[in-house]
Amino acid sequence: xxxxxxxxxxxxxxxxxxxxxxxxxxxxxxxxxxxxxxxxxxxxxxxxxxxxxxxxxxxxxxxxxxxxxxxxxxxxxxxxxxxxxxxxxxxxxxxxxxxxxxxxxxxxxxxxxxxxxxxxxxxxxxxxxxxxxxxxxxxxxxxxxxxxxxxxxxxxxxxxxxxxxxxxxxxxxxxxxxxxxxxxxxxxxxxxxxxxxxxxxxxxxxxxxxxxxxxxxxxxxxxxxxxxxxxxxxxxxxxxxxxxxxxxxxxxxxxxxxxxxxxxxxxxxxxxxxxxxxxxxxxxxxxxxxxxxxxxxxxxxxxxxxxxxxxxxxxxxxxxxxxxxxxxxxxxxxxxxxxxxx
Ligand SMILES: [Zn+2]
Numbered sequence: 261x262x263x264x265x266x267x268x269x270x271x272x273x274x275x276x277x278x279x280x281x282x283x284x285x286x287x288x289x290x291x292x293x294x295x296x297x298x299x300x301x302x303x304x305x306x307x308x309x310x311x312x313x314x315x316x317x318x319x320x321x322x323x324x325x326x327x328x329x330x331x332x333x334x335x336x337x338x339x340x341x342x343x344x345x346x347x348x349x350x351x352x353x354x355x356x357x358x359x360x361x362x363x364x365x366x367x368x369x370x371x372x373x374x375x376x377x378x379x380x381x382x383x384x385x386x387x388x389x390x391x392x393x394x395x396x397x398x399x400x401x402x403x404x405x406x407x408x409x410x411x412x413x414x415x416x417x418x419x420x421x422x423x424x425x426x427x428x429x430x431x432x433x434x435x436x437x438x439x440x441x442x443x444x445x446x447x448x449x450x451x452x453x454x455x456x457x458x459x460x461x462x463x464x465x466x467x468x469x470x471x472x473x474x475x476x477x478x479x480x481x482x483x484x485x486x487x488x489x490x491x492x493x494x495x496x497x498x499x500x501x502x503x504x505x506x507x508x509x510x511x512x513x514x515x516x517x518x519x520x521x522x523x524x525x526x527x528x529x530x531x532x533x534x535x536x537x538x539x540x541x542x543x544x545x546x547x548x549x550x551x552x553x554x555x556x557x558x559x560x561x562x563x564x565x566x567x568x569x570x571x572x573x574x575x576x577x578x579x580x581x582x583x584x585x586x587x588x589x590x591x592x593x594x595x596x597x598x599x600x601x602x
Pocket of ligand 1: 319320329330331
């Protein structure tokens with residue numbers, strides 16, 4: 261699968277200075293490994309770094325620490341159509357054995373025009389054992405002029421047989437301020453008012469993103485933060501049993517179910533809100549809270565719920581998370597949960 265538009269500049273990747281320095285130094289010293297494993301949380305730049313590194317390796321005018329961005333090779337990498345960049349991403353939930361077989365066929369031929377062909381395999385922690393085993397020989401002895409870059413989530417399990425065949429490069433969560441700066445300064449798409457982010461929203465997104473720009477952008481683009489705001493502010497004034505509460509719960513549950521695979525992220529945000537309320541009830545100052553987008557609802561929530569009720573609501577969310585994992589109907593899970601939050 262070709263990447264649509266590829267970032268070719270290592271400088272444009274936020275943070276990850278150690279990883280970038282390590283990689284570029286290895287190239288300059290002629291000590292590259294034939295296989296790398298980029299390991300770290302999701303959404304912090306592993307895939308972007310792999311793609312930018314591919315351009316760096318082949319740039320015709322590279323400097324010590326970056327590709328030029330304008331030469332013939334850089335432009336081809338940027339277009340996502342370089343014939344010697346093989347990007348293999350999960351087909352559905354994981355990279356499948358057929359994708360590895362097809363890769364092996366491609367690797368029987370020498371690179372077409374690149375000095376160094378680059379194979380990027382993403383999210384390899386999701387691969388099943390048979391697909392992984394099929395990759396081992398290629399990892400151990402890749403063809404000439406070819407480097408493999410594997411990316412994996414920090415928490416995901418990776419077989420020792422893979423780990424031992426790659427040089428691991430750790431990727432780290434970004435500092436809070438770097439995430440805020442990125443969110444406030446990122447380019448806006450023409451005509452997309454929804455792209456703009458206020459300072460409060462950026463602070464909240466950065467606080468909940470755990471150092472991951474990808475995660476912050478997911479919350480923003482899927483409107484998960486906005487939906488959480490709506491759920492909390494519409495449920496808060498309602499009492500269980502009143503007719504309006506029933507209608508509101510059904511309507512909010514319908515909206516939430518549309519998040520489909522991202523519903524667990526909404527539940528995480530609701531938990532963060534409840535934890536904030538529990539901290540507040542335990543005497544923490546408002547300034548230390550994460551849910552800054554809901555600051556105006558803190559007083560009312562404090563009046564409505566005591567500590568035990570807040571803990572009960574957390575249990576409701578735990579239960580809803582378990583039901584989702586068992587593939588229960590999303591709309592139904594949300595209805596039951598939102599009644600529990602009244
Ligand atoms: Zn270049």
